[in-house]
Amino acid sequence: MNYKNIKISLLFISLLAYGSSFAQNPIITDIFTADPAPIVYNETVYLYTSHDTATVADTNYKMPDWYVFSSKDMVNWTNHGSPLSPKSFSWATGDAYAAQCIERNGKFYWYVSTFHKKDENSNGGAAIGVAVSDSPTGPFKDAIGKALIVNEMTTELKHGWDDIDPTVFIDDDGQAYLYWGNGSCRMVKLKENMIELEGEITNFKPKNYIEGPWVYKRKDLYYLVYASVGTKPEMIEYCTATSPEGPWEYRGIIQENVPNSFTTHPGIVDFKGKSYFMYHNGTLPTGGSYRRSICIDYMYYNEDGTIQKIVQTKEGVKPVK
Structure with a gap:
């Protein structure tokens, strides 16, 4: 192999390494997971998920159990089984x-x-x-x-x-x-x-509400984030309130339809100074509405506490140091 071919080979390896380091979504690729529910405990994020086992020919859900995963950097996830x-x-x-x-x-x-x-x-x-x-x-x-x-x-x-x-x-x-x-x-x-x-x-009944609520507090505001049925497939919309019992003020859409799945589901967590939005889509090979996979992207707030639109990416998030 001459010098030029060596340089091309090294460049190809570098590109592969770059892709494997930065193409993070979906975050779990060995099984189909859905309905993300993260918590932080002892400097670790624990992620609780549903588990899709429907075949590519099935026309309804098959979800036999729940799974737990954990990560200390939001990129590398340990499977703790069901x-x-x-x-x-x-x-x-x-x-x-x-x-x-x-x-x-x-x-x-x-x-x-x-x-x-x-x-x-x-x-x-x-x-x-x-x-x-x-x-x-x-x-x-x-x-x-x-x-x-x-x-x-x-x-x-x-x-x-x-x-x-x-x-x-x-x-x-x-x-x-x-x-x-x-x-x-x-x-x-x-x-x-x-x-x-x-x-x-x-x-x-919040505006366009269908299912999948997620409630949390940030500063002085309470947030109710949920899957909406204003259009099909589902989107994610939200309300805010000054009390966990409401009344809830509608704030708008924060996540548009996801690829290859008519459902989506929010899971929100703050970890080491950043906010993360988890959801599922159907983008893994042979994936779909009954074979979903969890993704993570960054979540940002405006100064008044409203949530910016979630940007869905294939790259996902970077490792937390």
Whole structure:
């Protein structure tokens, strides 16, 4: 090989290295993942996900379990496997839909959506359970031996899959809140033990709301971010409020449709001085609406607290030092 060919070969290797270092989205490529739910604990981001196993010929979801991943730099992710599935709950049946985990007093509470068997506690339909662990990666077990939310508790909508997609938030004063819902958004306070409801369930309908709420606080504002049905496929829109109980002021669209998937789902986290927006799309080879993959891009705020439009990229984010 002459000198010119050596230079070309080195350039090609450099380009390959550049691509592997900076083409980060989707972030997990060995399995199909969806519905990202990140938390920060002990200088590490833990990412809780759904798991798509539908074939390319399937026309509906197959989601047998939930997975946990972790990263210290937002780029390199460790797969901790599946510590929880609907089979972990004696009352549950069906698929493992969107879920979110939160830490309180050294324990990790994982709120999940699946379906309820027909028994003395429910006639079936979507339900929300809660699992608990002493570690962010499990093992997790059913915290109360029954569903926390069953379909009979919410009757303003008549379809049986309205109690899905829980998000949980603990305010500065220690009060915990659970939000969820397809078709309308529900909210209820949680007791300090995180496994009992406190007070009545309320429901409200933000503009274009369909499902997938994510609630958090930044400075003096509370944010309700959600998947919208103003157009199909879904987009992400949001509201803000000065109280976790509202009233919520509509603020607009922050994420347009994602490639090759008619759903999207927000997961938002601050880590080492930067804000990150997680979502899923269908861009992996053989991917699609039932074979989705999680991505991460930067999230930016304006001075008044409003959120700038999310720029979806193939490059993703850079490693955190």
